[in-house]
Amino acid sequence: MRTIRGVGASSGIAIGEIAVRGDAGRAVERRLIDDPTAEVARFRAARDAAVTQLGRLRDRVEDEFGDDKASLFDAHRMMLRDPGYTAGIEKLITSEGVNAEFAVDAVAERFAAMFAAMDDSYMRARAADVRDVSRRVIDVLEGGSGDMAGGGGSHGDDGRHIILAEDLAPSETVRLDRSAVLGFVTAGGSANSHTAILARTMGLPAVIGIGDAFDTADDGHVAVIDGTSGMVVIDPDEATLAEYRGRKAKYEDHLRLLRELKGRSTETRDGRKIRLYANIGRPSDVTAALANDAEGIGLFRSEFLYLESEDWPTEEFQFEAYRQVARRMGDRPVIIRTLDIGADKRVGYFDLEHEDNPALGYRAIRICLTRPEIFRVQLRALLRASAYGNIAIMLPMITSVQEVRDAKRIIEETKEELRGEHIGFNEHIRMGIMIETPASVIMADELAAEADFFSIGTNDLTQYTLACDRQNPNLGRFADPHSPAVLRMIRMAVEAAHRHGIWCGICGELGADPSLTDLFLEIGIDELSVPPAGILPLRGAIRSSTVIRDSPVIRNGAPDPS
Template identity: 40%
Template sequence: MGIVLKGIGIGNKISIGKVFLYNKEKIEFSQEKDELPFEIKIRQLEESIEDVRRELEELYKSIKETFPREAEIFLFHKGILEDEYVIEKIKSYLAEGYSLVYSIERAFNEIKSEFEGMEQELFRERAKDIEDVEERLLKKILNINTSSLSSLPYPCIVVAKDLTPSDTANLDFINLLGFVTEEGSITSHTAILAQAFNIPAVVGVRGIIDQVKKAEEIIIDSGEGLVILNPTEEEKHFYSIKKDEKDKISRELIKFRDLPAITSKGRRIKVFANIGSEKEAEIAINMGAEGIGLFRTEFIFLDRNDPPSEEEQFRIYKRVAEIFKDKPVIIRTLDIGGDKEIPYLKLEKEKNPFLGVRGLRLCLLERELFKVQLRAILRASVFGNIWIMYPMVAIKEEVEEANKILEEVKQEFENEGKTFVRNIKVGIMVEIPSIALSLEEVIDIIDFVSIGSNDLIQYTFAADRTNEKLRYLYIPNHRAVVSLIKNVVDVCHKFGKEVGVCGEIAGDEEYVPLLVDLGVDELSMAPSKIPVIKKKIIEL
């Protein structure tokens, strides 16, 4: 029997192949002080920073058309490199007589520690970006060639301690069979990449680097989060059959891709997609999405040093609207806070960010940021069928205030002679029990509702959904959750409004029958799940 290791599975696929061990060369450095004049070390630092800055700009340009979301990371890296706080830290060690390499390593380690000490998992993951920039700068100074995964030597499963954006830039998708990393979580760069491009992956596999050897065979079952090293012939045979079955099912599911999801009783359920970028919009339309039920715009704001401009946002929203033409594209306004932070906003650190300033609450405080996004959305509205959705709504007054700001922007557009859709649809996410129970108070000032089941379940049980110890409290079919969803559906239908679900349960075969029985009109999910869920609905 082969060595079986467990990690966090990304997707639901099986891959069998040889290992490509991506073990990056460790950079050795001396802690000794040197006699090199301070001015010479400063010049070397400045020249190296400029060289790396140009490299990052070229990386950004080379992938921004194909992978716009991933490309933004390199602008974030460039910002780290240019940050005065970072540069001054390096210079302070140089002034004490330390070598350039040691000064850089010491300064970046201090900054990494600051990120790693933060409560939010997504923010802790940004420490990997700091490390990535540090490594790139040190390799430039030491004249070490930067390795990449752009040309894999054979069809393989890449095994690494972790993978950074620089590692996966211009990735060789032809020979890539999957990823396994020793570190990482569901919010790590590897996980995001695997989800976006439907690549089988298992992350957070402790001890994999010590146990794996280059070119030996390996099996990954991302559906189960399993990695098998040196599989026996029997195991290879078993998983080959299982892989063929999954692949066959995937091929058979293709015929459901473009079918309408109509139950045996003749009820039509709209099947939409959740996306975070233009590239994912293209994947979604090809997978049979009938619309976008959730465009997570926060990804446009993350991994950068300043907010995206109106023009930048407009181009992205316009492109997605054009891809979907007359199909609905529901754009969720900025949903930052909780597990997602933006350093450049300089928000106060909160003891409990999941119950703090996040979602619409933040937009009502950062009005100019909100108005810029609304302007971009309204400009793009004439290029398709765009709807606006406010996240994290707790009470009616928040919606009234948001609509007031939207009306101000519309009035500005009319005064400026700009074209836009005046009666653009506006809806809310129901993620908080308070609004689920008082929906009748707000239903007359909105056009639709989307249930964010992830947060609704979390807030119903007062249990952090990222806490493994509280996993037992993630109970989508608990009577308390079902009662809340039923109330939302009943109120919406009473007033002739559509209601959808855009949380994880919308793409889970186990819970789809329940949601259909409760009367939900639309389900929105990861693009790869669309054929599966359409098939499930048709069979009901």
């Protein structure tokens, strides 16, 4: 028995024989050609054929998995049409007189290396997409049919097997025969890759990133893969097999229960309704929110648009991101937190000075109010996007009424600018406040008079209430989010909100803590916003709870109590 640890990319357990898949990344021959102009034309024809193939693949994926997943192949087609990508290939053909296959492969590796060197894991994962689309063009140039899926042979008594491969491209993954494939393990890959996303959509357990543990000699051996923990066991003994068979049965029963909860209302046994929203950081995260039946977006961390940019994100760039999320969510609320840079989230082009204690320093609303030129760009984008969906604005790190009034003044001035330019927006857009400092709790009655809703950020509220740096690993035993002081702060904020007829939710990590669900219901929390994967389990916990209390009367766009 041999145990390998990788990265869990798609939950679930698979038990079966391994089918090793040959590496699709074969070497591309470099040849000198006599007619660069003809070779460029040959490349363009192959590229156009690849775009057509991706269009057919998109239609197939849309029929089976829906438009959300199919949009991946729209992105792949855009990659093939990218001017920089195309120009790089054509320049290499003409300047060095090389064959189109070699030029495509060389430029693809250059682009892939650029993505792979980025700090953000999501952007690093795009390297696989560049290689995938380029491999498709090369396949066309070499006379292939465009069917790049291939696959292992028939293993096991029922012909079902676990694929073991160096890597799998998204276009290969979506073509896997789910009647024959139990799951897959790859040497490379990323949990943020489109391959991993498709595996989750297809319900295929997957473990990625096993690296040098990849061994073609494992072909035909029995294996267990755990897509949740990232564990792979080759040639398991009987005790291990029995353990994983039991886990697999429990997991499948859990999935069955969760499927039953999709589309069901989030309400307690005694009829008290709670809104269950998702926390996201990027527009692409909406896919997971919708897949898990989120009733809205309770926290869109807009700072990721800044963290993932090498320069100031423009108004147009932000507008498109916010509009995309609003459109995909339809009528469901989308609460977008304004810029929360500073503390542990540093961006080089902000030129922020070094601070000995950045958690207590120049961050979030303090930057927005002292550098309003930054704030106005974001507000213009947010307001413009509000014409396309149910967007609300949320202000972070509030400590005083004056901060809220100053922010509201800038919002109103920005609205007036847009009116003067005849640009539409939601004139009645809601504005909420994050409760994440003791000052905001103490001032909650006065703040509630200025806001349409509260959302409690329990991570920072715990840090500031207990005076414990959340980044300091030595303070784990002291930074207890279950502290009575923290829970009392939460109760005070909820009560103040309800006294003034507004709703109060939680968007911090405590919202997904099942040990506190009953307490939050008893306190009177109106909304919980959690990571997408936590939505359905939390709905199950709420539906099994009974809370004897009257639902609060609330106003100003609160979660619908009916």
